[in-house]
């Protein structure tokens with residue numbers, strides 16, 4: 001998809017479509033519009049969308065936190081979803097790659113995500129970027145399903 005554009009989310013223009021993608025992707029675990037507003041306020045720079053011919057096909061939210069005595073920067077990919085009709089065409093990869101490049105430029109030490117343990121497609125997706133399982137979080141999801149925490153470490157972390 002050559003003319004796929006990755007850009008910052010513009011809530012008033014994009015939320016209706018993001019909410020559609022969210023509900024077909026996550027069903028009862030879907031975020032509400034209120035939650036999207038919260039994350040947009042909290043992390044406006046890395047709340048991004050993938051747009052193709054003026055249609056949003058996916059979104060990703062990533063937040064950066066300062067942690068510990070050294071105030072190390074940690075990235076947290078809060079959510080990503082692609083319209084089911086457009087999956088396996090590299091759109092998720094484009095959103096994640098854009099985000100990883102930004103995090104690396106900002107000298108973030110590592111980035112983490114949570115994935116349902118039964119989300120095999122999601123687990124393969126994250127492994128393809130070098131994320132590794134580090135923890136199981138019991139009952140993390142609303143239906144009681146466990147989650148895996150996965151991490152990817154950047155060079156800056158390895159040399160600290």
Ligand SMILES: CC(C)(COP(=O)(O)OP(=O)(O)OC[C@H]1O[C@@H](n2cnc3c(N)ncnc32)[C@H](O)[C@@H]1OP(=O)(O)O)[C@@H](O)C(=O)NCCC(=O)NCCS
Nearest residue numbers: 080081082087088089090091092093115121122124125128
């Ligand atoms: C997971 C998700 C974001 C992937 O987006 P996508 O645009 O379909 O992924 P891409 O086409 O960029 O895939 C990149 C690579 O990830 C892996 N991958 C992606 N989806 C996969 C699947 N269903 N099964 C196995 N591997 C998969 C493959 O290695 C793929 O490369 P390939 O197609 O060349 O083999 C998408 O399936 C989705 O929105 N799922 C529902 C929501 C969700 O589970 N979000 C993640 C929660 S942590």
